Each structure stands twice: as structure tokens, then as C-alpha cells.
Amino acid sequence: MIHSQQEKGIMTPGYRLLTLLSAMLAAGCNSSPAPPQGSAGGATSSARPFTVGFLGALTGNFASSGKDTLDGFTLYLEQIDHTAGGRTIAVIVEDTAGAPNTALAKARKLVEQDEVDILVGPTLANEGSALRDYVDRANAPTLFPSVSSDDITQRARTPWIIRPGWTSSQPAHAFGRWLYDQGKRRAATIAFDYAFGWESVGGFQQTFEEAGGKVIQKIWTPQTTSDFAPYFPQIRKDVDAVVVAQSGGNAIRFLQQWQEFGLKGTYPLYGLAATTDEAVLKSMGDEAVGVVTVLHWSAALRTPAAREFVQSFKEQFNNAPGYRAEGGYVTAQIIADALERTDGDPGVGKALIDALRDVTISGAPRGPISFDEYGGVIENVYIRRVDRIDGELQNTVIATLPDVSQFWTYDPETFLSNPVYSRDHPGCANCQ
Amino acid sequence: MPGLSLLGLLLIPAFLGSYPVFVLTSVLIFAIFAMSLDILIGYLGYTSFGHAAFFGVGAYAAVIGALRLGQSFWSSTLLALAAVVLVAVVFGAIALRTAGLPFIMITLALAQALWGLAHRWASVTGGDNGLAAAMRPEVPFVGHLESSHAYYYFVLAVFVAVVAALSLLVRSPFGLSWRGIRDSEIRMQMVGYHTWLHKYVAYITSAFFGGLAGILNASLTGFVSPDTLTIGNSATAILMVILGGPGTLVGAALGAGVIVVMRDIVSSVTERWTLVLGFTYVVTVMFIPGGLMGLFGRLMMRIDSAAPLRAGRPSAR
Numbered sequence: 001m002i003h004s005q006q007e008k009g010i011m012t013p014g015y016r017l018l019t020l021l022s023a024m025l026a027a028g029c030n031s032s033p034a035p036p037q038g039s040a041g042g043a044t045s046s047a048r049p050f051t052v053g054f055l056g057a058l059t060g061n062f063a064s065s066g067k068d069t070l071d072g073f074t075l076y077l078e079q080i081d082h083t084a085g086g087r088t089i090a091v092i093v094e095d096t097a098g099a100p101n102t103a104l105a106k107a108r109k110l111v112e113q114d115e116v117d118i119l120v121g122p123t124l125a126n127e128g129s130a131l132r133d134y135v136d137r138a139n140a141p142t143l144f145p146s147v148s149s150d151d152i153t154q155r156a157r158t159p160w161i162i163r164p165g166w167t168s169s170q171p172a173h174a175f176g177r178w179l180y181d182q183g184k185r186r187a188a189t190i191a192f193d194y195a196f197g198w199e200s201v202g203g204f205q206q207t208f209e210e211a212g213g214k215v216i217q218k219i220w221t222p223q224t225t226s227d228f229a230p231y232f233p234q235i236r237k238d239v240d241a242v243v244v245a246q247s248g249g250n251a252i253r254f255l256q257q258w259q260e261f262g263l264k265g266t267y268p269l270y271g272l273a274a275t276t277d278e279a280v281l282k283s284m285g286d287e288a289v290g291v292v293t294v295l296h297w298s299a300a301l302r303t304p305a306a307r308e309f310v311q312s313f314k315e316q317f318n319n320a321p322g323y324r325a326e327g328g329y330v331t332a333q334i335i336a337d338a339l340e341r342t343d344g345d346p347g348v349g350k351a352l353i354d355a356l357r358d359v360t361i362s363g364a365p366r367g368p369i370s371f372d373e374y375g376g377v378i379e380n381v382y383i384r385r386v387d388r389i390d391g392e393l394q395n396t397v398i399a400t401l402p403d404v405s406q407f408w409t410y411d412p413e414t415f416l417s418n419p420v421y422s423r424d425h426p427g428c429a430n431c432q
Numbered sequence: 433m434p435g436l437s438l439l440g441l442l443l444i445p446a447f448l449g450s451y452p453v454f455v456l457t458s459v460l461i462f463a464i465f466a467m468s469l470d471i472l473i474g475y476l477g478y479t480s481f482g483h484a485a486f487f488g489v490g491a492y493a494a495v496i497g498a499l500r501l502g503q504s505f506w507s508s509t510l511l512a513l514a515a516v517v518l519v520a521v522v523f524g525a526i527a528l529r530t531a532g533l534p535f536i537m538i539t540l541a542l543a544q545a546l547w548g549l550a551h552r553w554a555s556v557t558g559g560d561n562g563l564a565a566a567m568r569p570e571v572p573f574v575g576h577l578e579s580s581h582a583y584y585y586f587v588l589a590v591f592v593a594v595v596a597a598l599s600l601l602v603r604s605p606f607g608l609s610w611r612g613i614r615d616s617e618i619r620m621q622m623v624g625y626h627t628w629l630h631k632y633v634a635y636i637t638s639a640f641f642g643g644l645a646g647i648l649n650a651s652l653t654g655f656v657s658p659d660t661l662t663i664g665n666s667a668t669a670i671l672m673v674i675l676g677g678p679g680t681l682v683g684a685a686l687g688a689g690v691i692v693v694m695r696d697i698v699s700s701v702t703e704r705w706t707l708v709l710g711f712t713y714v715v716t717v718m719f720i721p722g723g724l725m726g727l728f729g730r731l732m733m734r735i736d737s738a739a740p741l742r743a744g745r746p747s748a749r
Contacts, residue, residue, distance in 0.1 A: 059699070059706050095699045097706075099664075100562065100657050101649070105455060105696045113451040126562050126657040133564045133654050149561055193552060194560040223551070223560075422554055 049090035050339060050346075053110030055121025055131075057098035065324055066096070066123040068279060069145050071317055072328030073120065076336070079312070084336035087344030096122050100130035107131050111140045117348060118143065118356075120331055123324075125149040125195060135160045141353040143334065145327035150199045151420050153376040153406060162356050162375040164334050165327040166296050168196055169203025169421055172272050173408035174381040174401040175294040176207030179270065184241040185213050190231060191245035191272070193220035193423065200245040200272040202421025207408060214430040220423060225250065228257045235267070245272040251280050259287035270294075276386050279322035281393050288386045288393055296404075297323045297366045298384045298395040309365040320394070330364045337361055368403070376406035441588055450580040454652075457584045459692045460591045461648045463685035466672035467598055468641030473670070474679030475602055476634045477614030481536045482543030483669045485523065486639040488661035490516050490646030492550060492557060495656045499565035500556075508567060509647050516643030517636060519546075524635040528628065540663065547661040562657025569651065587648055594641060598681055601637070610634050611679075642669075675716050677723025686724045 054073065056066030070093065082089050092114050096103035103122045110116045119135065119142040122128055128147035135142045136158040144152065144163040148170075153163050179187070187208060191197035197220065205215045217236050221228065226249075235242060246254045251274070258264055264287065271293035274280070278299045281288065299310050299320040309329060313321040321329070338346045338355045346355040360370040367380040381404045384395035407415045419425050441460075445453045469483045493515035497508030527538045550557045557563065568577045569586060577583045601607045609630050612620045620627050650656045659665070668691060676687030691709070699705040720727045 058703055095703055095705070097695065097699065100655060100659050101458070101653060102695055102699075104653050104655065105451075105458065106700070108454050109451045109696075109700065112454075113449055126560055126659060129558075129561045129564060130653065130655040130657065133566065137566075151561075195554070196560070198554075222548075422559075424555075 049088040050084075050335070050344070051114065051116045051118075052089060052091045052335065053107075053114060053116035053119045053121075054091055054093045055096050055103060055106055055110070055119060055123075055127075056093070057123035057127070058093070058095040060098040062098040062123055064279065065146070066098070068322060068324040069121075069123065069328035072313070072321060072325035072330075073145070073332045074328075075309075075313060075316060076329045076332035080336055084339035085342060085344035087339055089335065089339070092116060096127055098124055098127070100124075100126050103127035104130045104134055107134055107140075111135075111138050117141070117352060118335065120145060120328075120335075122147060128152055129156075132156060132158060132161065139349055141349065141356065143331050143356070145331040146324045148199075149195055150406075153374045154416055155420060157374050159350075159375070160353060162353065162371055164331045164369070164377055166323070166379070167376055167406040168199035168273070169206075170376075170379075170404060170406050170408075171294045171296055171381045172200045172203030173207045174404050175270075175272065175383070176204040176209075176213070177211055178294070178383055178399065178401065179204075179241060179243075180208055180211035180213045184268075186239045187213060187215050187241040187243050188217035188219065188235055188239045189215060189243045189245070190219040190221065190228075190235070191243075192223050192225075192247070192250065194223055195422075196247070196273060197245050198423050199421045201243070202426060203408075204243060204272060205426055206421075209426070209430075215428060216430045216432070218428050218431060221246075221250075223250075226253060228254050229261070232257070232261050232263060235263075239267065241270055242267045243270045243272060244275055247274040247277070248280060251275045251277075252283050255284060255287045255291065264290075268292075274323065276384070276395060277322040277324075278320040278395070279324065281322075281386070281395065282319050284386075284393060286388070289388055290386060292383060292385045292398070293395065294381060294383055295323055295395075296379045296381050297326045298382050298397050299326075300384070300389075300394040300396050301365070301367075301382070302397075303365075303367065305363040306365040326365050330361070330366065330369065333361055333364060334359050367400075372405055372407075372412075374406070374412065378403055378405050380404065438592065445581060445584055453580045453584045455692065455696045457580070457587050457652055458649075458696065459689045460584075460587045461645050461652060462669075462672065462688040462692050464591060464594050464648070465642055465645035466669050466676070466684035466688040467594065467681050468638050468645065469669045470673050470678060470681055470684040471598070471602070471610070471634055471638040471641075473673050474677075474681075474684075475607065475610040475614065476631060478531065478631070478635075479536055479670065480527075480539040480638075481663070481666050481670070482523075482527075482539030482541070483638075483642050484661050484663070484665035485539075485543035485546050486516050486520065486642035487646035487649070487665060487669075488543075488546060488550065488656075488658075489519050490643030491650035491656040491660050492563075492646075494567065494647040494650050495563045495565045496556065498567040499563055505567050505569040505651060512647050513640065513643060516639055516646075520636045520639030520643075524632050524639070528631050528635060540666070543661060543666055544663070547658055550658040550661055557658075560658060562655060562659075564655045565650075566654050567651050568654075583652065587652070590644070590648065594644070595681065595685075598641070602681065606630070606633075671713060675713065675723055677725030680723070680725040683723050683725035690724070 056070050058066045094106040096106055119140055125147055142161045144165055146165045148166050148168040150167050150169055189201045191201045219231050269291050271291055276288055276293045337359045346352050357371050362368045369377055369379045371377055381401040382397045383399040385398050386393055387396045465487055472478045472480050490512045493512035494508045497503040497511045523542050530538055570576050577586050609625055613627050617627050672687035672691050673684045676683030694705055694709050
């Protein structure tokens with residue numbers, strides 16, 4: 001029974017329906033996986049396509065995030081005609097619906113039934129934590145293009161996961177030091193009350209206070225908050241910077257209300273995490289102009305690689321790519337690079353994940369990237385200011401902090417002996 | 433008919449790979465979850481919009497027992513069932529002061545409170561990231577049920593036991609009193625039943641089996657997150673019951689099968705699987721009010737009445 005493995009590129013739904021039907025017919029008489037194509041008995045692994053199992057939230061509340069990653073991933077594969085190192089790259093796309101249970105079921109399908117060479121995904125942090133133990137046990141090489149929860153490449157690291165995306169506290173570490181260098185000394189934070197917010201704020205506080213600054217107030221807003229009005233009056237008057245970490249619709253509402261309440265001119269506002277990511281920036285207005293944020297990517301980067309990527313993404317999808325789209329694109333670049341350097345035969349399992357860890361890319365849209373031994377990415381971090389250029393909002397890069405590791409400047413083992421950033425760590429010694 | 437289904441459930445997995453068996457295990461677990469809710473919706477006539485609370489409490493308590501207290505599968509299961517019953521005793525006392533729409537709202541609110549707790553009490557629950565723990569059962573003479581197939585048969589055994597227990601229960605005089613309450617609570621009170629107590633026991637029973645499903649699911653996936661406690665999970669259970677046909681138990685299990693297969697298998701074929709699912713609901717609600725079991729029942733009746741004519745012998749009853 002020969003099926004899905006020969007299809008080149010992303011499979012169309014129609015084709016997959018046929019595949020499924022045939023697979024169902026086959027399942028009754030033969031549960032063994034499809035043999036690779038090729039009549040010769042001695043066919044090597046390079047005779048069949050290199051198969052990627054893509055996991056993303058393509059339906060449900062987070063569908064736009066999952067699709068962004070998939071769009072970026074697909075765009076690069078189309079640019080190289082689904083071939084690298086002489087080997088065809090096939091992709092099987094699976095929808096996780098943004099649910100950990102489904103993400104896990106789909107990961108099993110891709111690994112155990114489709115026998116993909118590598119998994120790429122998922123979209124959400126809790127899907128990522130659900131997958132972590134499974135891929136570790138199943139010895140399944142996995143690339144995380146967008147999930148950023150710290151411990152995936154830190155205290156809960158596994159040799160089977162490499163993260164081309166980022167680590168939540170990574171840009172925040174760089175930002176704490178940078179903000180201190182701008183002469184700021186007293187900061188308040190206002191962030192969503194779950195791991196993404198804690199890790200962003202924790203990373204910022206760590207380096208800001210180490211440099212000599214003080215975080216004098218930390219406000220946590222529930223993830224379901226749609227009205228920030230109750231929190232604004234709490235902000236202390238004696239701060240010289242307010243640092244916000246929000247994302248998605250919350251980020252849009254936060255900045256709108258910030259302006260409506262007349263706070264825009266009163267406090268200098270800075271943003272962590274994805275507060276002004278291109279995915280939400282397109283829905284923002286003048287209230288966002290002037291806000292300074294930090295991330296490992298900006299669609300306004302002027303490097304040739306970034307401009308080429310942004311231009312082709314805009315042509316195809318009509319908007320500027322955010323960090324999730326760029327993460328998908330870079331993940332595809334990394335796979336292609338590993339195939340190129342091994343003439344299309346990077347091996348499977350352990351050999352494959354080791355080949356991927358050795359990848360360094362100098363021409364990624366976000367700049368040069370490489371990996372540390374924990375599977376975390378070493379990448380530039382950009383300080384960006386929202387400007388309106390030719391009528392459109394963009395994240396103008398005003399400073400570049402090169403080659404930032406997930407451990408900032410700390411010794412990894414010392415860093416890892418501390419608990420992960422949370423609501424209580426680091427504590428707020430300077431809050432009253 | 434039940435014998436044939438059981439034979440199918442016993443034999444078919446032997447021919448399937450580990451992934452289809454994983455999905456089938458999910459089907460059985462959600463079937464238990466949906467059947468437990470059917471006690472309330474189908475037999476008692478109380479629609480709970482917060483059944484995920486028990487699924488989640490079971491899952492969290494079991495994982496916390498295994499991970500933080502270092503307990504075996506069996507003792508964390510006992511611990512988790514105790515936790516579920518405790519929560520149900522409290523929630524039932526609050527929610528059963530109401531009926532109808534207020535009951536829906538209160539059960540929803542209570543489940544949301546637990547969702548918030550799981551989300552924010554990160555030092556215990558792991559917060560949004562959830563908790564992972566390998567907690568497959570250790571069975572004497574068989575060993576650790578690591579493989580998909582071994583765990584499937586374990587869940588199948590539990591499933592059969594649950595179906596048997598619930599079927600006996602709803603046919604018992606005590607279970608019949610629930611249907612009496614559903615049809616006319618005031619008459620039941622008139623003939624001397626302490627209806628509140630009967631409802632309370634139904635609520636706790638329903639919670640117990642819902643929690644059991646949560647424990648089995650945590651053991652299947654080795655993971656728990658606030659996702660288990662969402663409105664979405666509660667709603668899915670309701671839809672399973674309605675799709676299959678409330679008040680039939682087996683219907684809820686069928687509904688669970690349809691929905692899990694849509695979610696895990698049809699979604700591989702088309703991104704529009706939610707559309708297919710929505711369409712299925714609309715058709716069910718508009719044209720087959722008794723759900724799949726209603727349709728099935730009518731079909732069986734037709735076959736039964738046709739059979740003697742065709743076969744020339746009275747139908748075997």
C-alpha cells in the first residue's frame with residue numbers, strides 16, 4: 001500500500017481525503033506503515049521525500065496564530081520548490097484546534113502512523129507542554145517555531161526539541177539592561193497573569209534590577225481582561241517607565257484605553273512579548289505610535305533577507321509578517337539547510353536532531369541564528385519603536401542587541417539552578 | 433447487539449496501528465464522560481453546563497497525586513475520585529438549590545471558578561503550561577500498561593464496567609425515581625419521595641464517573657492543563673449527549689464516538705471539520721430529535737416489523 005509519502009509539497013484536502021479512504025481500507029488488512037517508494041530493495045532513506053509533520057492551531061480561537069506560522073513555513077518551501085540537497089520535502093499538515101489533547105493525538109498520528117521524519121509545531125504553550133513528554137519518549141525530532149515557554153529549552157529540556165522561535169524571557173533580559181542604559185530607574189509592569197506574562201516580566205526585572213534599576217510595582221491582569229480601566233488608576237505616579245506585556249486583542253484594547261485615559265503623554269510606555277507584533281499592529285491606530293517594544297523580529301528590518309521575506313509574504317498574504325510567520329519561515333530554512341549540508345540525507349532520529357542543532361543561518365530574516373546545547377536559539381534582539389511610515393504602522397528598529405542567548409550573560413547551570421520566572425519569582429522587593 | 437459491539441471493540445484494535453487505537457481509547461474515555469452527563473441531562477432532566485469541572489478535578493488530582501505526592505496510578509486514582517466526590521458534594525449542595533436556567537448558569541460559574549484556580553494557582557497546577565506526569569496503571573501479571581494497545585484494553589474493561597453499573601443504576605427503583613423527577617418533580621414529592629436527596633445522589637454519581645473519565649484521560653495523555661476545565665469541554669459533553677440521544681446512555685457513547693472521530697480524524701482530511709460538525713448538530717436537532725439512538729430505534733423497529741414477513745417466522749424478541 002503506497003500513499004501519502006510520495007506527494008510533493010503540501011497535500012491538498014482532496015488528495016488527503018483519498019489518502020484517508022485508502023488508509024482506512026488498508027488498515028483492515030495491513031496495519032504496517034507504507035513502505036518507501038522505489039522498487040529497488042536497497043533504497044536508501046534519500047529515495048523518499050523528507051517528510052515534515054506540521055502541527056498548528058488552524059481552527060478555534062487561535063487559528064490566525066497557527067495559520068501565520070504555516071504561511072511562513074509554506075512560503076519558504078515554495079521558494080525552494082520543496083527541494084533541498086536534491087531531496088523533496090513533503091509536508092503533512094494537522095490541525096490541533098488549539099487543544100492539548102488534540103495536539104497530542106495529532107502528534108501520535110504523525111509519528112506513529114505517517115512516520116514523519118520531523119515534527120514542526122505547535123502553536124500554544126499548553127500544547128507545547130503536552131507534546132514535550134511524548135516526543136521525549138517517542139524519540140521524535142521536533143522543531144518549535146513559536147511556543148516560547150521558558151522551560152521547554154531550560155529546566156524541562158529534552159534533546160528531541162530544538163526551538164528556532166524564541167524563549168519568552170530572552171528579549172526581556174536584553175530589554176531590562178537596555179532600559180536601564182536609557183536612564184530609566186523606576187519601572188511599573190502591567191502584564192497578563194500567566195506564564196507568558198510572568199516570564200516576560202521576570203526576565204525584564206532580573207536584568208533591570210541587576211543593573212541598578214527598581215521595579216516598584218507589578219500589576220497582573222487576568223488573561224480574560226477586556227477592560228483595563230480598573231488597573232490604570234493603580235499605576236504609581238513616581239515611575240519613569242511603564243512596561244506592558246499583552247498580546248492579541250488584549251494588546252489592541254490596552255493601547256486604545258491607554259490613550260483614551262490620557263496616559264499616553266503622562267508615562268513613557270514600553271512593551272514586552274508580542275504587544276506590537278505585526279499580527280496585531282495592523283489592527284492598531286495612532287494610539288500605538290511612539291510605543292517602544294522589544295522582540296527578536298521586526299518586519300521593518302532593513303537587511304536584504306528581511307526585506308525579501310517581507311515583500312514576498314506581503315505579496316501573497318497582503319499583510320506584514322509577525323514573529324509567528326517569521327518563525328515558520330526560519331524553521332523551514334533550518335530544515336532546508338540541514339538537508340543541503342548533508343546532500344539530502346541528514347539521517348533520522350538522533351542523527352537528524354544533531355544535524356539540526358549544528359545549523360547556523362547567517363541570512364535568516366531576523367538576522368544570524370544558531371543553537372545552544374539546550375536547543376535554545378541564539379539570535380539578535382531588536383528594540384523597536386512604532387512609527388507611521390507612508391500611512392502604515394511599523395516597528396522601526398532603533399537598537400540591535402546582537403547574539404542574545406536564552407541565558408543572557410549568565411552561566412547556564414547557575415541560571416537553571418534558580419526557579420523559572422513566575423508571579424512570585426523574582427519577588428518584588430521594591431514594591432510597597 | 434451489545435455482545436456484537438463488545439466483540440467488535442475487543443477484536444478490531446488487534447488489526448489497528450497504535451494511533452487509531454489511541455483515538456479509540458479517547459472515544460471510550462469521552463464515552464464515559466458523556467454517559468456520566470447523560471445521568472443529569474437525560475435521566476434527571478437537569479442540564480449541567482459545568483461537567484468539565486469533574487473531568488478536570490479528576491485529571492488534576494490524579495496528576496498531582498502521581499507527580500507531587502509520588503503515588504502510584506491506583507492510589508492517585510483513589511485520591512482523585514475522593515477529590516471529585518468532595519467537590520461534587522459541595523457543588524451539588526449549591527447548584528441543586530436551583531433548576532432550569534439558573535442551574536445551567538450556576539454549574540457554568542462553578543466550573544469557571546475551577547478553571548480560574550487551575551490557571552492562576554501555578555505553584556500547584558502549573559498554570560497555563562499544565563502538568564505532565566507519566567501515570568499509566570501497573571496491573572498484576574501484566575505489568576505497566578505503556579503501549580497503546582495494553583492501555584486500550586484497560587480502558588475498555590473500565591468502560592464495560594461503567595456501562596454495566598450505569599445501566600443497572602438507571603433501571604433500579606432508585607434510578608427510576610430520577611425519571612420520575614424529570615417528568616414531574618411535584619408528583620414525586622406528593623407520593624412521598626425526598627426528591628432533593630435523589631437529585632443530590634444523581635449529581636454526585638454523575639460527577640464520580642465524569643471524574644473517572646478525567647483520570648483515565650490524564651493517564652492516557654500523561655498531561656493535564658486548564659483546557660480540561662474550559663466551557664468548551666463542558667459544551668462538548670453536552671453536544672455528545674444531544675447528538676447521541678439523551679436518556680439512552682449508549683447514545684451518549686455513540687455521540688462521543690462521532691465527535692472524537694471528527695476532531696481527531698476528519699480534521700486531518702479537511703480544515704472545515706468544525707463545519708461538518710456544526711452541520712451534523714443542526715441536522716440532528718432539527719430532524720432527529722431523539723439523536724442517533726432515536727434514529728437507530730426507528731430503524732430497528734422497521735426491521736423488526738419487516739423481518740417476520742421476509743423470513744416467514746416471528747421475530748425473536
